[in-house]
Amino acid sequence: MLLCHVTPAIVLRTWPFGESDKIVSFLTESHGKLTGIAKGAKRSRKRFVNSLEPFSLVNLRFQDRAHSNLAFIVAADLAFGFKHLLTSLEKISFAAYLVEITDGLIGEREENRLVFRHLKDGLTHLDEQSTSLTFLTSFELKLLKLAGYQPLLDSCRRCGRERWDQCQTRWHFSPRDGGILCEFCSRLRKEIFSLSTATLEILTNLQQEKSLPPSDVSPPTGVLKEIRSVVVRFIEFHMEREIKSAVFLRQFSLA
Amino acid sequence: MTTYPTPLARLIQELSKLPGIGEKTAARLAFHMLKGTREDVINLADSIAKLRQEIGLCRQCFGFSEVNPQSDGETLCTVCRNPERAKDTICVVEEPADLIAVEKSQEFKGLYHVLQGTISPLDGIGPDALRIRELLDRIRGGSVREVIVATNPTMDGEATALYLSKVIKPLGVAVTRIARGLPMGGDLEYIDAVTLGKALEGRREI
Numbered sequence: 254m255l256l257c258h259v260t261p262a263i264v265l266r267t268w269p270f271g272e273s274d275k276i277v278s279f280l281t282e283s284h285g286k287l288t289g290i291a292k293g294a295k296r297s298r299k300r301f302v303n304s305l306e307p308f309s310l311v312n313l314r315f316q317d318r319a320h321s322n323l324a325f326i327v328a329a330d331l332a333f334g335f336k337h338l339l340t341s342l343e344k345i346s347f348a349a350y351l352v353e354i355t356d357g358l359i360g361e362r363e364e365n366r367l368v369f370r371h372l373k374d375g376l377t378h379l380d381e382q383s384t385s386l387t388f389l390t391s392f393e394l395k396l397l398k399l400a401g402y403q404p405l406l407d408s409c410r411r412c413g414r415e416r417w418d419q420c421q422t423r424w425h426f427s428p429r430d431g432g433i434l435c436e437f438c439s440r441l442r443k444e445i446f447s448l449s450t451a452t453l454e455i456l457t458n459l460q461q462e463k464s465l466p467p468s469d470v471s472p473p474t475g476v477l478k479e480i481r482s483v484v485v486r487f488i489e490f491h492m493e494r495e496i497k498s499a500v501f502l503r504q505f506s507l508a
Numbered sequence: 509m510t511t512y513p514t515p516l517a518r519l520i521q522e523l524s525k526l527p528g529i530g531e532k533t534a535a536r537l538a539f540h541m542l543k544g545t546r547e548d549v550i551n552l553a554d555s556i557a558k559l560r561q562e563i564g565l566c567r568q569c570f571g572f573s574e575v576n577p578q579s580d581g582e583t584l585c586t587v588c589r590n591p592e593r594a595k596d597t598i599c600v601v602e603e604p605a606d607l608i609a610v611e612k613s614q615e616f617k618g619l620y621h622v623l624q625g626t627i628s629p630l631d632g633i634g635p636d637a638l639r640i641r642e643l644l645d646r647i648r649g650g651s652v653r654e655v656i657v658a659t660n661p662t663m664d665g666e667a668t669a670l671y672l673s674k675v676i677k678p679l680g681v682a683v684t685r686i687a688r689g690l691p692m693g694g695d696l697e698y699i700d701a702v703t704l705g706k707a708l709e710g711r712r713e714i
Binding site: 266271272303308334336345346347364480498 | 522527528629630632634662663666667670671674698700701703705
């Protein structure tokens with residue numbers, strides 16, 4: 254008999270499959286990102302009722318299948334529904350964005366409990382409090398760090414020149430290099446984002462903050478938007494595709 | 509591997525493209541047709557062939573409608589044509605199948621509007637991909653007093669409902685959402701927490 258695994262999980266995406274089944278992608282606490290088939294999910298009133306909607310926190314029971322990458326979803330009991338997320342377009346846009354970038358930056362079956370906790374904290378914050386650009390930016394930066402893509406901001410990624418070098422007045426962010434480039438090295442790259450000293454300073458501070466959203470940093474909106482244009486492009490670079498929900502975020506919120 | 513005669517294999521292949529039909533079921537259906545009378549098979553083939561020619565979308569509500577060859581394929585469905593339907597209430601649904609489900613309830617006497625989908629942030633489907641502009645035109649040009657949003661209680665359905673509320677309310681029209689609650693014959697003990705919560709939230713005096 255196949256072993257049944259039990260783990261808390263957050264529903265990332267669902268796709269209809271056949272007449273009554275669903276393919277569901279979860280971020281689990283103990284097995285990383287996992288995709289499985291939920292047989293009869295569209296009609297089930299017992300095993301999956303109300304639990305397979307994106308953003309839901311569930312207690313997932315699944316079995317691995319011998320000849321398939323898709324797990325067999327035995328049941329998913331709703332642990333927490335984040336019901337306030339569905340009360341405004343802005344919150345839905347924010348939550349969809351958090352889920353999409355987490356999904357895009359994490360590989361299948363890469364166990365990462367910190368990322369699970371980070372997404373859970375992010376959705377909890379959105380569920381309980383209002384949305385803000387500071388929250389969103391700090392979520393993105395912390396996610397990049399936990400997923401192993403933290404931008405390096407202390408020195409030029411090509412020549413190693415220290416950022417604190419007073420001769421250098423302008424720095425540029427290069428997604429391809431994973432951090433900043435000095436004026437000279439930036440000439441070698443096509444896709445770079447110019448950053449003012451103040452913006453770079455705030456970006457560094459936000460990156461070092463541990464709480465979500467940061468308690469001590471409250472940057473001006475203009476600076477945050479400048480930072481986010483860089484961070485979003487950096488995330489897309491690693492996801493190797495556009496972030497679909499970013500369009501909604503721009504349309505339905507201030508982000 | 510089983511080798512069917514070519515016409516039979518072709519039919520099985522075509523039938524197995526239908527939702528919920530695998531190769532075995534397709535083969536069973538094909539054999540059933542072979543055993544049936546010639547007339548039955550011709551009627552079935554004729555019905556399928558005429559389906560796409562004779563069914564189109566209603567030019568007002570975008571539900572299914574019989575195409576009138578005299579009107580360049582654009583016509584009104586039976587609901588929109590019916591003079592007894594209340595013109596001041598529009599029920600908005602996602603798909604034509606949802607319209608049929610609401611119609612079966614026999615509780616709604618107004619008109620419909622089929623969006624042909626939902627807003628979906630995770631799939632990148634925005635309001636422009638749906639029939640929302642046409643709905644707003646109907647509201648602006650008519651005597652609509654209430655819009656009932658009957659999208660599914662999913663994340664996408666809720667996003668669509670919230671968006672509709674946002675764009676319709678400024679036009680001075682009431683926007684309501686269908687209620688969520690317990691099914692007839694249900695048992696409280698086995699109802700999930702979300703549905704029960706919504707049922708309590710939407711309780712009413714008796």
